[in-house]
Amino acid sequence: MYAALDIGGTKIAGALVDEGGSVVHRAELPTPARESAQRMARTIDAVIDTLSTAPAWGTVRGVGIASAGPVDTAAGTVSPVNIPAWRDFPLVESVRAHPLLLTGLEPVLLGDAVAMAAAEHWLGAARDADNALCMVVSTGVGGGYVLGGRLHPGPSGNAGHIGHISVGIDGPPCACGARGCVEGYASGTAITRYAVQTGWSPGPGSQPSAAAVAASAREGDERALAAYDRSARALAAAIAGSAALLEIEVAVIGGGVAQAGETLFTPLRHHLRAFAVLDFMRDLKVRPAALARDAGLIGAAAAARQQFAEGCGAASPVVHETSA
CATH class of the missing domain: 3.30.420.40 (ATPase, nucleotide binding domain)
Structure with a gap:
């Protein structure tokens, strides 16, 4: 499985996506776009928390993030026009710091339209x-x-x-x-x-x-x-x-x-x-x-899948399994 986040001005969506590109578990919360950067980060954490309750969470091997832009994938930062609180916000660092994520595999950041291109090329x-x-x-x-x-x-x-x-x-x-x-x-x-x-x-x-x-x-x-x-x-x-x-x-x-x-x-x-x-x-x-509302999630997962395939991170899972 690959964990995917799709962050826009209206909603923050998350999903677990399998090797075939199927969305098998989904979570979504409204974007608090006019609130603080910390409130935004906590909302993303809450989406990840929800994904972590799925039985497949322990098999996740990569994390992809699609975000409204502009983005700076080299720095891991985002400055979405429609999210005023985020200017040069260190999104990759924020996601990496979630307590359920292991170190060893860098989350992959894409602009939302680039993620759509990745998804349509993979499956669409x-x-x-x-x-x-x-x-x-x-x-x-x-x-x-x-x-x-x-x-x-x-x-x-x-x-x-x-x-x-x-x-x-x-x-x-x-x-x-x-x-x-x-x-x-x-x-x-x-x-x-x-x-x-x-x-x-x-x-x-x-x-x-x-x-x-x-x-x-x-x-x-x-x-x-x-x-x-x-x-x-x-x-x-x-x-x-x-x-x-x-x-x-x-x-x-x-x-x-x-x-x-x-x-x-x-x-x-x-x-x-x-x-x-x-x-x-x-x-x-x-x-x-062809992929409509799932394109951002599938594209983020595609990028994480590609990174894992190229051996850019640890071979072990990037997430902790939740305890019973």
Whole structure:
């Protein structure tokens, strides 16, 4: 078994994942994102405590952590944009210090989108590709690369941060400080904002959201369709740019916005044909993610599994068995 943690602004999930990538035990608590760093750390400890009650806990051979970013995998620290209390927080050290974990095998830290790429390459929509881009399109936009059949997180763990490349030189300002970022066009927040600005509104009793815009688009609302078309065009430009630079074969799209299905994927494939025009790019495929809510956990487990396989830690279990 491999222990996995998936830390986001809404929830902290944990799981035990077996050699085949199946989640066999799960724990989850709300993220106290607006509270202190210590309160956050205690919540993670509580998730680990819950996992430790499973009979399989004594067979755990590695620990993987997927976290919202930015991350610094070299230092083992995280500074998630949506968790204000954590700035350069020593997450690996904090998890390593849990009393139920043995020393000898370093917990593996990944950004959440990189973890999604690891999961989709292991078991999901990119499993037949040696070179792939996997993207999370939700409140924000992130990504991770598989190159030459291996995960490519980069020196700091942030390679694939595709939401913050510019696809519009004179585009709208982004929260990161740049202009025309993919995230400013393609995220769920951006889709909703653009639709509202063009006069769209949700039905009675509904709140504006990307899902509500998608529902209107399926009913033929032209403003909602235009908002998704704009998102798809930005994503297509970014994917084509990745293909030109890295010769990726597959782009996998997950996250909440991808739940719109063909409302997103039909215009995305249309625009991609206009951007990916060089001969070596024309067979580029776009697929929806296959693993949905478990991708972060499975990806974290995949990284821990890889580390154990490469002999980077002790051969003995990394956890104490709980007493009866």
